[in-house]
Amino acid sequence: MSLPASAAQLCEWTGGHLLRGRPNQSFEGTKIDSREVGSRDLFVAIIGPNHDAHRFLGDVLLGGAAGAMVQSDRIDHSLPRSDGFIVQVEDTTRALADLARGHRGSFDGPLIGITGSNGKTTTKELCADILSGVGSTLSTRGNLNNNFGVPLTLLRREDGDGFAVIEMGMNHRGEIADLAAIAQPSIGVLTNIGSAHIEFLGSRETIAEEKGDLLAALPTEGTAVVGHDDPLALAQSERSDARVLSFGRDPKADLCASSIRFLGEGAYAFELESPFGRGEIRVPGLAETIVENALAAAGGALAAGASFERVASGLASHGGVPGRMQPRSFPNDVLIIDDAYNANPQSMRAALETLARLESGGRRLAVLGQMGELGDAAEAEHLGIGRLIGSLDLHEVFLLGPFADLVAEGAHESGLTKNRIHIEKDHASLARTLKMRLGKGDRVLVKGSRAAHMEGVIELLAEGDR
Missing domain, CATH: 3.90.190.20 (Mur ligase, C-terminal domain)
Incomplete structure (x- = not known):
């Protein structure tokens, strides 16, 4: 969070109580790993299934952290005195989400949420490649796409960022709706529906409903970008009041790829026809699934205001994603x-x-x-x-x-x-x-x-x- 926030704002956004320090004390970064905390950072003490970060509070405060957010049932009044402020909340995991949601409120640029069973991370990287040529773009690092990664990504936003591309993952029902409530996307991209996490959701239909919660959360003035060739994915667009842009190989898709060919040097070329323009697209990749990923990314970027020419140049510059083909x-x-x-x-x-x-x-x-x-x-x-x-x-x-x-x-x-x-x-x-x-x-x-x-x-x- 390069945009500073105060302890008073933190209390307002999270419903917390200032236990120590002054309301006007500020912080710029948010960390949940005590080893990464710097002098301008807020440390959020998360309680996980195996570890309780409250045991590191003393070291963090003595190390010069700007402040800490602690859970009310874990407060230790013997903590060492320091210049850092302390805010107590009922639940630090929920408060992290509330903090990110509050901070998100000051951003009025396009925010693209991306989910799906396959291709999320590659699509996110492709979309960021495109938009970074238009303006400064915040995007998810790696695949930090869960209830910790999404808030921490939003809290990295800098003053000059004009776009945000946020990956959203899940493995249990209800998680996408929660992430969408935090990120408040204006554009939602649903890549496809597969059987990943079927152990926890029971069927592909339930997976589709879970992923479709992203589209259902979009505002009326937003845009839903969804795979046309995947019936389970396409059906989820009916849950959205936003404009729908479909992508695929079917000529009925709004963004349609044709004349697809492998170039031999580790890249694919295809003709893209869309309401925004028509032309040849080249995108590096070994697997033909890069075509669908490129279409999804193009749809998100075009909806965010990128030109067709910028889409073409951004996709051509893609450098790949570690561990993915x-x-x-x-x-x-x-x-x-x-x-x-x-x-x-x-x-x-x-x-x-x-x-x-x-x-x-x-x-x-x-x-x-x-x-x-x-x-x-x-x-x-x-x-x-x-x-x-x-x-x-x-x-x-x-x-x-x-x-x-x-x-x-x-x-x-x-x-x-x-x-x-x-x-x-x-x-x-x-x-x-x-x-x-x-x-x-x-x-x-x-x-x-x-x-x-x-x-x-x-x-x-x-x-x-x-």
Whole structure:
């Protein structure tokens, strides 16, 4: 928060009580990690399932923090004296949201909220790439898209920011509505509806309703940007009173991509037709899903006031997102495709199909961990991924995790011989086996859910080549 706020404003926004200090004392940044607190920062003592940050209050105050926000049932009156103010609230997690909502009230520029089962982070980065060429743009760092990340992102806004691009994630019902109430988006982007988090929501229809809460929260003068080719996503636009812009490959979409082609140098080109203009778009990326991500980002940016020309140049400048289909060159012309950040059935299929399409002077190898949060569908989905592997032109598969046997079973059923299927017990053994079998010109996809930490395999391979 480069725009300073006072202890009095903090109390007004959160309903808190000034326990120590003066109402006119100010702060500029907001932190929930005590190790990051500086002299102009407010420290919010969050109580989590495993840790209570109130135990760091003494150190933070003695370290010169501008102030602290504490929970009323955790107040320690023996805290050391310092120049920092202290505000007490009933619940520090809820107060963090209230603080962000209050601070949001002084921003009158376009705020784009982005959600969906797949492509949120890439779409957010693409949209920010476009708008940063128009004016200073606040955007979510990484994927800090939950009930802590969204408020902290909003509180980083600087005086000169003219746009905000905020990613919103969830894994339980009601979270998107809560995040939308904090961020108050004027533009909402719904990328698609998949089966990520189905373990907690029960069905894709319920996932659609949860994601659609973003569109339902938009003001009448706002804009809902939604995938036309995804019936579950498109249906959610009916819940919004805002203008609707659809995107997709169907000619009926408001933003329609046609003549899609892979350029060979790790980029896609397509013709974009829209109410805002028509022309060729080029966007870096290995997977064809980058086309839908680019359309979604374009819709959000155009609704925020970007020109068609700026959309084209912004998309062309995209530098990729770590852990999302990122090519990494290794010796002997080996290319590792790092898609290790996360995995669900839809993104796994898209990544494997991309691997199968890549030109290669060697072989195509898949290195896979489990897909998470699938609940009762987990076994069937992993078996299905195995069958897909066997049906594609892949040479070998290396598996890790609790569902490796099911993926192996599916792959063998659909034609992959057992000597081309490798199940390993940990990252180290997988990396050793893979390294022994790598050959000149091989293309290797590495992918799995967050819990699988498949980036560890890539790190071990990289260490061996130093």
